[in-house]
Amino acid sequence: QLHLQESGPGLMKPSETLSLICTVSGGSTSDSRYFWAWIRQPPGKGLEWIGTIYYSGVSYYNPSLKSRVTLLVDTAKNYFSLKLNSVTAADTAVYYCARFGGSPHFGELLGGYFDSWGQGTLVTVSS
C-alpha cells in the first residue's frame, strides 16, 4: 500500500524559501511507471498543479510558478522535494504530494492521473 507523507514548516515569513519533502513508503520513487507531483490548494479554493518530476530528474513546472520552483527526487532515500522561492501570502495553501501514473504512453505525462495523494500540509505565509 503506497503511502505519501509531506513534511515541512507550517509557518513562514514573506520572502523566505519554502522547502517541503514527500516521503514515499510502500513504493519506489525509482519506479519508471510513475512520476511524482506537487499540487496546492489555497484555503477555500481549488487545486493548482505545481510541478511533476520523473525518477530520472526530468521535471515539468506550472509556467505560473516556474521561475520560483525547483523539484528534486532522491531515489536512494525514496523521497522527492519542492522548493519555492520568495514566498508571499498568496503562497499560503495546503500542499499535497501525489503519485502520477497510468499514462498509456510510457514515460510520458499524456493521459496520466494522480492516483495516490499525501494527506497534505498547510503552509501559512505571514509576517
Next chain:
Amino acid sequence: DIHLTQSPSSLSASVGDRVTITCRASQIISRYLNWYQQKPGRAPKLLVYAASTLQSGVPSRFSGSGSGTDFTLTITSLQPEDFATYYCQHSYSTPDTFGGGTKLEIK
C-alpha cells in the same frame, strides 16, 4: 493553457438522487480527463480516469463519459458519503489544470 470549466459550481441534492456534473475543456483533449472527489480536510481521491474508467474500489454508482471537449460525471442513487466537492483535471498537456470544482451539498 487548457482551461476547464465545471458546472454547476454548487449543487443541492437528496440521498437517492441522480446528479450530473459537467466539465468543458477550452480545446480538444481527447479522453484525457480525470475526476476526483474531495471531502473537507482530506486529500482528493481519484474516481474516474481516461474519461470513463472507474478507479479500483470506486462504487459503480459513479460513472464518467465524454470525449473531445465535453465530459460528465454522473452519480446515480446518491449516498450520504457522496456529498463532497468534485474536480475534473486534464492530462493532455502541461500545465495539468483542474476545473474550479463542484460542491455537492445535501438538500
